[in-house]
Amino acid sequence: MFGITPSARLRPSAFYEATLAEGVVAFTTYNNMLMPTSFGQPEAEYWRLIHGVSQWDVAVERQVQIDGPDAHRLVQILCPRQLAGCKVGQGKYVPLCNHAGVLINDPIVLKLDDDRYWLSIADSNIWFWARAIAAERGLRVNVSEPDVSPMAVQGPKAEDVVASIFGDWVRALKYFWFKRTEIEGIPVVLARSGWSKQGGFEIYLMDGAQGSRLWNLVREAGKPWDIGPGNPSFCERVESGLVSYGGDTDGNTNPFEVRMGKYVDLDVADDVVGIQALRRIKKEGVQRQQLGVLLDGDQPVELGFHWHPIYHQGQRVGDLTNCVWSWRLKRNIGFGLVASACAVGDLVEVQLAGKSVTGTLSALPFI
Amino acid sequence: MFGITPSARLRPSAFYEATLAEGVVAFTTYNNMLMPTSFGQPEAEYWRLIHGVSQWDVAVERQVQIDGPDAHRLVQILCPRQLAGCKVGQGKYVPLCNHAGVLINDPIVLKLDDDRYWLSIADSNIWFWARAIAAERGLRVNVSEPDVSPMAVQGPKAEDVVASIFGDWVRALKYFWFKRTEIEGIPVVLARSGWSKQGGFEIYLMDGAQGSRLWNLVREAGKPWDIGPGNPSFCERVESGLVSYGGDTDGNTNPFEVRMGKYVDLDVADDVVGIQALRRIKKEGVQRQQLGVLLDGDQPVELGFHWHPIYHQGQRVGDLTNCVWSWRLKRNIGFGLVASACAVGDLVEVQLAGKSVTGTLSALPFI
Numbered sequence: 196m197f198g199i200t201p202s203a204r205l206r207p208s209a210f211y212e213a214t215l216a217e218g219v220v221a222f223t224t225y226n227n228m229l230m231p232t233s234f235g236q237p238e239a240e241y242w243r244l245i246h247g248v249s250q251w252d253v254a255v256e257r258q259v260q261i262d263g264p265d266a267h268r269l270v271q272i273l274c275p276r277q278l279a280g281c282k283v284g285q286g287k288y289v290p291l292c293n294h295a296g297v298l299i300n301d302p303i304v305l306k307l308d309d310d311r312y313w314l315s316i317a318d319s320n321i322w323f324w325a326r327a328i329a330a331e332r333g334l335r336v337n338v339s340e341p342d343v344s345p346m347a348v349q350g351p352k353a354e355d356v357v358a359s360i361f362g363d364w365v366r367a368l369k370y371f372w373f374k375r376t377e378i379e380g381i382p383v384v385l386a387r388s389g390w391s392k393q394g395g396f397e398i399y400l401m402d403g404a405q406g407s408r409l410w411n412l413v414r415e416a417g418k419p420w421d422i423g424p425g426n427p428s429f430c431e432r433v434e435s436g437l438v439s440y441g442g443d444t445d446g447n448t449n450p451f452e453v454r455m456g457k458y459v460d461l462d463v464a465d466d467v468v469g470i471q472a473l474r475r476i477k478k479e480g481v482q483r484q485q486l487g488v489l490l491d492g493d494q495p496v497e498l499g500f501h502w503h504p505i506y507h508q509g510q511r512v513g514d515l516t517n518c519v520w521s522w523r524l525k526r527n528i529g530f531g532l533v534a535s536a537c538a539v540g541d542l543v544e545v546q547l548a549g550k551s552v553t554g555t556l557s558a559l560p561f562i
Numbered sequence: 563m564f565g566i567t568p569s570a571r572l573r574p575s576a577f578y579e580a581t582l583a584e585g586v587v588a589f590t591t592y593n594n595m596l597m598p599t600s601f602g603q604p605e606a607e608y609w610r611l612i613h614g615v616s617q618w619d620v621a622v623e624r625q626v627q628i629d630g631p632d633a634h635r636l637v638q639i640l641c642p643r644q645l646a647g648c649k650v651g652q653g654k655y656v657p658l659c660n661h662a663g664v665l666i667n668d669p670i671v672l673k674l675d676d677d678r679y680w681l682s683i684a685d686s687n688i689w690f691w692a693r694a695i696a697a698e699r700g701l702r703v704n705v706s707e708p709d710v711s712p713m714a715v716q717g718p719k720a721e722d723v724v725a726s727i728f729g730d731w732v733r734a735l736k737y738f739w740f741k742r743t744e745i746e747g748i749p750v751v752l753a754r755s756g757w758s759k760q761g762g763f764e765i766y767l768m769d770g771a772q773g774s775r776l777w778n779l780v781r782e783a784g785k786p787w788d789i790g791p792g793n794p795s796f797c798e799r800v801e802s803g804l805v806s807y808g809g810d811t812d813g814n815t816n817p818f819e820v821r822m823g824k825y826v827d828l829d830v831a832d833d834v835v836g837i838q839a840l841r842r843i844k845k846e847g848v849q850r851q852q853l854g855v856l857l858d859g860d861q862p863v864e865l866g867f868h869w870h871p872i873y874h875q876g877q878r879v880g881d882l883t884n885c886v887w888s889w890r891l892k893r894n895i896g897f898g899l900v901a902s903a904c905a906v907g908d909l910v911e912v913q914l915a916g917k918s919v920t921g922t923l924s925a926l927p928f929i
Contacts, residue, residue, distance in 0.1 A: 198588035199566040200599040203883060204685055204808040205591070207867040221565035224572070224591040227685075227808065229867075232567040294697035299690060318571055318594075320687040322813075323666060327694035330661035330835075340813070441571040441594065446689075446707070468697075500574040500596075516570060 205229055208254035209344035209406030216407075217424040225255035225318045231426045240425045241522055244393055248352035249425030250413055253390070253397070254344035254406075259302070259321045262311040265334040270304060270312045272332070273325060275450075275470050277460040281306050286371035286386060290450035290458050291321065296472030298448050299324060301440050301455065303388060305373060315345070315399075317440035328468060343384075344400040347427075348413060352420040353395035360416045361385060365396065373399075379412060381405045390427045392435035392560070433519045433528055436487070436560030443485070443516040443530050445502075449473065451481040452532065454559065484535050487557035488515055488543065490527035495520030496547055505531050506544045512537050515545050521561065527552075528561055572596055575621035576711035576773030583774075584791040592622035592685045598793045607792045608889055611760055615719035616792030617780055620757070620764070621711035621773075626669070626688045629678040632701040637671060637679045639699070640692060642817075642837050644827040648673050653738035653753060657817035657825050658688065663839030665815050666691065668807050668822065670755060672740060682712070682766075684807035695835060710751075711767040714794075715780060719787040720762035727783045728752060732763065740766075746779060748772045757794045759802035759927070800886045800895055803854070803927030810852070810883040810897050812869075816840065818848040819899065821926065851902050854924035855882055855910065857894040862887035863914055872898050873911045879904050882912050888928065894919075895928055 221233040302314040373386035384399035502514040513533030588600040669681040740753035751766035869881040880900030
């Protein structure tokens with residue numbers, strides 16, 4: 196592991212000071228910000244998420260705010276998923292595509308008002324994208340970044356912690372729905388959401404100056420449930436089959452290849468960016484698919500910075516896009532972006548760190 | 563300094579293995595890649611650039627390739643600088659702007675052929691930008707990323723090193739001009755360029771598999787001049803007045819505010835993105851300017867991740883966007899993005915790490 200040099204190009208989070216106080220030891224960069232990736236006890240942090248409750252700085256999940264009279268129109272133009280029925284207070288997971296149908300982000304779209312949306316984005320510049328489309332089409336919108344910093348509370352005990360702070364009404368909140376509220380005067384949006392399959396909430400802080408206050412408030416409230424610091428867990432997200440845009444996708448990936456086809460509505464209007472390409476891709480046949488790869492062996496290996504080639508019967512069939520030791524399965528597991536002809540159960544070989552490792556294609560999620 | 567966690571979202575450079583062998587100890591991220599920022603001897607690395615020759619992995623300076631019958635048309639539409647006279651083999655520094663005249667990147671535009679250009683970009687996603695504009699305007703172009711990895715050779719002895727490799731013809735190459743050539747079978751583009759004011763070249767490797775070979779070839783050739791590893795020098799670039807897009811700019815910065823007005827041609831065609839806004843800004847008056855800030859005191863301070871507010875006579879007048887100890891000036895220096903009413907010689911106070919530090923506005927570059 197190497198050091199990361201401070202730079203004004205890398206914006207610290209509203210929770211940066213709080214995570215320093217918690218003992219953060221490593222970061223990744225995401226949307227030109229720093230996100231904690233370790234507090235020094237990876238396995239304990241993992242089990243805390245699986246069995247307890249974990250508190251994450253996910254302020255890197257930045258908001259592209261689109262407001263103005265044509266806000267709904269622009270958001271629908273950007274999204275190849277039908278948003279007509281989306282209610283104020285509802286969120287939707289959407290694969291954003293370019294004109295060629297290539298995935299460029301996979302945000303949660305939050306409808307705050309009839310004329311105001313947030314795209315809570317993965318790691319790519321959707322301000323540029325939305326501004327370009329809006330300006331070229333002459334739409335009356337503002338594309339901006341509001342002062343919003345999400346913190347996640349994740350794990351089976353997350354609901355109890357969040358209910359103890361905001362009240363029992365949170366228990367009725369449906370997945371991806373949200374509500375504007377406040378806690379001790381701090382304005383927030385509370386959503387049932389989060390990048391794990393262990394359940395939980397995201398608290399979108401709406402005043403960056405209150406980051407440490409909100410962090411400590413949740414930290415104190417969570418003590419009866421042994422809350423502790425964590426971050427999106429590489430192990431848990433692979434076990435749970437969650438896709439990382441830019442990690443598991445390349446410059447040619449379309450939504451159908453990475454199990455996002457169910458979030459594409461091919462009958463949206465013809466002016467939606469990418470929809471004509473997506474219809475053509477669907478009609479002509481999708482070339483790749485995402486499957487699990489269960490690797491043989493009982494020693495942890497790490498993928499590092501690269502994808503690794505996957506072979507089946509001596510033929511290159513695709514790439515291993517991530518790889519992690521599963522503490523629950525006691526196996527190395529990963530995602531394969533492989534040819535459509537591949538099937539669950541196929542035996543494969545992966546070139547990893549100069550060695551050939553055998554494995555088996557499997558369904559996703561693993562757990 | 564914190565650790566950086568490996569991720570497939572962060573592409574390693576073609577020179578990654580070579581820089582590991584050189585003893586790299588820290589990185590920054592840039593265009594979703596890793597760039598070395600230290601080989602462990604910051605002051606020695608600085609003086610090597612000032613007095614000798616230094617070899618840098620700047621593969622993060624990625625290429626947005628635009629080719630096809632409308633390539634020239636698209637590139638001019640993206641660039642508020644007149645490119646009509648640009649020759650094949652010539653490069654131009656261009657401030658790219660959005661429709662509101664806000665700076666979104668400051669690439670070198672390299673004209674490889676009449677119908678093929680590279681935008682050698684700073685830290686933002688210009689593939690998204692160029693593809694959006696091209697598709698919305700129905701232009702016949704391909705926007706892609708070629709297999710190209712720039713390595714810089716910088717410093718007063720760089721020309722001797724590069725001439726010893728490629729021949730004496732390189733001495734006649736004009737600034738930002740380039741030539742396709744090869745060395746021991748490795749295809750490269752050689753340009754007189756580089757992100758320092760100490761002179762030098764960039765060698766654009768055109769075969770990523772040859773990264774270590776090219777690195778070592780330059781390393782061997784440079785031995786008579788005591789070449790050694792380095793990276794874009796934070797100290798030297800601040801002394802020399804070089805702007806870092808995303809570091810010294812924010813979401814509202816226009817080119818006039820950061821000394822790039824001379825690269826804007828207000829009489830380019832009306833369909834150039836941002837030109838109408840730039841004309842209006844110029845007419846209505848530019849609100850901010852970039853000046854140097856010479857800080858008092860003889861102890862190094864570092865800016866870290868933040869900008870810091872600048873005050874003049876008790877009034878907030880702008881921000882310190884970078885700050886570094888100058889080994890030549892023996893002072894802390896930085897750039898101020900300050901109100902247009904400010905002037906060289908004004909006494910200012912900067913809030914740095916909880917303390918008020920006094921200083922003086924100065925002209926740029928410092929040296």
